[in-house]
Amino acid sequence: xxxxxxxxxxxxxxxxxxxxxxxxxxxxxxxxxxxxxxxxxxxxxxxxxxxxxxxxxxxxxxxxxxxxxxxxxxxxxxxxxxxxxxxxxxxxxxxxxxxxxxxxxxxxxxxxxxxxxxxxxxxxxxxxxxxxxxxxxxxxxxxxxxxxxxxxxxxxxxxxxxxxxxxxxxxxxxxxxxxxxxxxxxxxxxxxxxxxxxxxxxxxxxxxxxxxxxxxxxxxxxxxxxxxxxxxxxxxxxxxxxxxxxxxxxxxxx
Numbered sequence: 176x177x178x179x180x181x182x183x184x185x186x187x188x189x190x191x192x193x194x195x196x197x198x199x200x201x202x203x204x205x206x207x208x209x210x211x212x213x214x215x216x217x218x219x220x221x222x223x224x225x226x227x228x229x230x231x232x233x234x235x236x237x238x239x240x241x242x243x244x245x246x247x248x249x250x251x252x253x254x255x256x257x258x259x260x261x262x263x264x265x266x267x268x269x270x271x272x273x274x275x276x277x278x279x280x281x282x283x284x285x286x287x288x289x290x291x292x293x294x295x296x297x298x299x300x301x302x303x304x305x306x307x308x309x310x311x312x313x314x315x316x317x318x319x320x321x322x323x324x325x326x327x328x329x330x331x332x333x334x335x336x337x338x339x340x341x342x343x344x345x346x347x348x349x350x351x352x353x354x355x356x357x358x359x360x361x362x363x364x365x366x367x368x369x370x371x372x373x374x375x376x377x378x379x380x381x382x383x384x385x386x387x388x389x390x391x392x393x394x395x396x397x398x399x400x401x402x403x404x405x406x407x408x409x410x411x412x413x414x415x416x417x418x419x420x421x422x423x424x425x426x427x428x429x
Contacts, residue, residue: 190277194284197404200414202292208396212340213300216389217327220306220339224326227383231309235378245378253347253372255290261350262287281405286353289401293349293394297342300389305329306339309380340389341382347372348391352398356408369394 220227236242250256262283269279305328307316313324315335320328328336351365373387382390403412 187280190281191284194281194401194404195288197414198285198288198401199292201403201412202397202400205396205400209296209300209393212389212392213304216339216385217304220326220383220385223385227385228309231377231380231383234384235380242378245375248371248375249343249379249381253375254343255294255346258286258290258346258350262290278406282353282356285356285401285405286350289349289353289394289397290346292401293345293397294342296393296397297340297345297390300340300393301329301337301342302332303329304339305331305333305336306383306386307336308338309383311335338382339386340393341373341376341386342390343376344369344373344382344387345390345394345397348394349398349401350394352395353402355398356402356405356410359409 265283265286266280267283269276269281269283306326307328316324316328348369351369354361354365369391373391376382377384377387399410399412402408402410
């Protein structure tokens, strides 16, 4: 029977480096998707801001139970509130319960890294864009930014103007997609989880439909890239490496 390799600090740090290099190496050449999401999403918001607001009100449920459920989902089971404990649980599972299997440790690392990168990317976009959240009143905007109505007020650090894209949706989607590396069956709970979080943010009037869609796209991209760095993952993405020009000796006579 094959004995597992001893767990040393050097080995664990090497696993962190391998997952990061594998995930970032895939994401680096696909950052244009995140950039395109921010640009195209902002354009759609600019052209259809009022329509997006109207769609939100049609999608929301005028029900106290639905709002309370959305509040629980949004505050206690989304974003880093779930990702960090889940990532740590998978990492420790790879140390003890599964008899030292590195795949589970790397799955936990991929989950944490994809969620963190998605969150940082979305935070950068929403600071630059500065779209008011649905629950921000026109009186507040007029008081602080003047009587001019506009969809964007960025760059800004005001959290009330950080509607696009949805950070909770993006990080939760990255978590759900990363879990798909464990097997195809995880696609169902992963998609259901991300969709539930996105609904909760709209039900609470924290984000518009386009905000949720933009966050979901960024989360999917980050989740797929880091999930594909897990050994044995069902998600396969090619890692595009920079081509290095090979110097060839000249055939001339010296």
